[in-house]
Amino acid sequence: MIALGTLNTLTVKKQVKFGFYLDGLSWGEILLPNNVAPADLQIGQDISVFLYLDSEDQLIATTERPRIMVGQVASLPVVAITKVGAFLNWGLKKDLLVPFSEQQIPLKEGQHYLVYCYVDLSNRIVASTKLDRHLHKTPASYQLGDKVSIIVSDQTDLGYKVIIEQQHWGVLYKNEVFKPLRRGDKLTAYVMKVRDDGKIDLRLVSTTHKQAQELTDNILHRLRKNGGKLALTDKSSPEEVYAAFGVSKKAFKQAVGALYKDKKIVLTEQGLILVPETTPDA
Incomplete structure (x- = not known):
C-alpha cells in the first residue's frame, strides 16, 4: 500500500526529459526528478522512494531521506x-x-x-x-526485558520522560542514568515493567540472568587482577560504577550482594576484598 510521508517501493514506468515517472497504482504516475534519481535507473526497475508534496502541493518522489517520516x-x-x-x-x-x-x-x-x-x-x-x-494511542504490548529504542523528551523529578519506539511514553529513572542526557537523544533501553495504568518503566542496561552472572565473574576477575581489592562500595556513585563495569549501581549492588552471600568477598568501608580461598593457586 502506497503511503504519503513514508518510504515506498515503486516501479519505474517511463523516462522523460526531466525525470522518471513511477507507477503509483491508484495514485497515478508519480514524478521522480532527475536530480534525485540514480544515474543507472532503468524502466521496469523497482526503487525505494519517499513520497511528499512539493512547493506546489504536487505529489513527488525522492531518493533523499528526510530526518523524520510520518509516524516518527x-x-x-x-x-x-x-x-x-x-x-x-x-x-x-x-x-x-x-x-x-x-x-x-x-x-x-x-x-x-x-x-x-x-x-x-x-x-x-x-x-x-x-x-x-499523538503518542500512547495504542495499548503497549512490551514484555519484561524487551530491547527498545527510545528518544529523550523531558527531565522530571523521577528521571526522564522518553518516547518508546516512536509511539509510547516511558520513564527512565534517574538511578538508571549514568551520563548527561539531552532532549532528542536516541538510546537503547530495556523494559523493566509495564504498569496497569499503561506506564512503562525502563532501564539502560539489561539485567538477564546470563548478564548478571557475567557481572559477578567480571567483579571477581577485577579483584584477582587488583590483588584482591577493589575501591568500590555501595556508597560509590552511579557514575563510578558505570565507568568501572558499564552497569547501573543497582545491578552492581545485586552482584556484590550475591558474591557476599556466597562468601566470595568481604565488604569494607574502603571497598571489596576477595576472600583468600577463592584466589587461584599460584
Missing part, C-alpha cells in the same frame, strides 16, 4: 516563522510545517524542538510539538 519523532530546528506557522528543516528542499494549532508553546527560529510527524485532514505532511495528542 525527531528533534528538528526551526528555520522560519510565517503567518501559517513555523517551518522546520527536515532535510528536504521544502521545509516541514508546524501549524500554530500544533505548537505547545510558540516556536522560535533557530531553536530545536521535538516533534511528531503526521498527515493532517487536508492531506498535508505536518509536524506537532503537542506529543500527547
Whole structure:
C-alpha cells in the first residue's frame, strides 16, 4: 500500500526529459526528478522512494531521506516563522510545517524542538510539538526485558520522560542514568515493567540472568587482577560504577550482594576484598 510521508517501493514506468515517472497504482504516475534519481535507473526497475508534496502541493518522489517520516519523532530546528506557522528543516528542499494549532508553546527560529510527524485532514505532511495528542494511542504490548529504542523528551523529578519506539511514553529513572542526557537523544533501553495504568518503566542496561552472572565473574576477575581489592562500595556513585563495569549501581549492588552471600568477598568501608580461598593457586 502506497503511503504519503513514508518510504515506498515503486516501479519505474517511463523516462522523460526531466525525470522518471513511477507507477503509483491508484495514485497515478508519480514524478521522480532527475536530480534525485540514480544515474543507472532503468524502466521496469523497482526503487525505494519517499513520497511528499512539493512547493506546489504536487505529489513527488525522492531518493533523499528526510530526518523524520510520518509516524516518527525527531528533534528538528526551526528555520522560519510565517503567518501559517513555523517551518522546520527536515532535510528536504521544502521545509516541514508546524501549524500554530500544533505548537505547545510558540516556536522560535533557530531553536530545536521535538516533534511528531503526521498527515493532517487536508492531506498535508505536518509536524506537532503537542506529543500527547499523538503518542500512547495504542495499548503497549512490551514484555519484561524487551530491547527498545527510545528518544529523550523531558527531565522530571523521577528521571526522564522518553518516547518508546516512536509511539509510547516511558520513564527512565534517574538511578538508571549514568551520563548527561539531552532532549532528542536516541538510546537503547530495556523494559523493566509495564504498569496497569499503561506506564512503562525502563532501564539502560539489561539485567538477564546470563548478564548478571557475567557481572559477578567480571567483579571477581577485577579483584584477582587488583590483588584482591577493589575501591568500590555501595556508597560509590552511579557514575563510578558505570565507568568501572558499564552497569547501573543497582545491578552492581545485586552482584556484590550475591558474591557476599556466597562468601566470595568481604565488604569494607574502603571497598571489596576477595576472600583468600577463592584466589587461584599460584
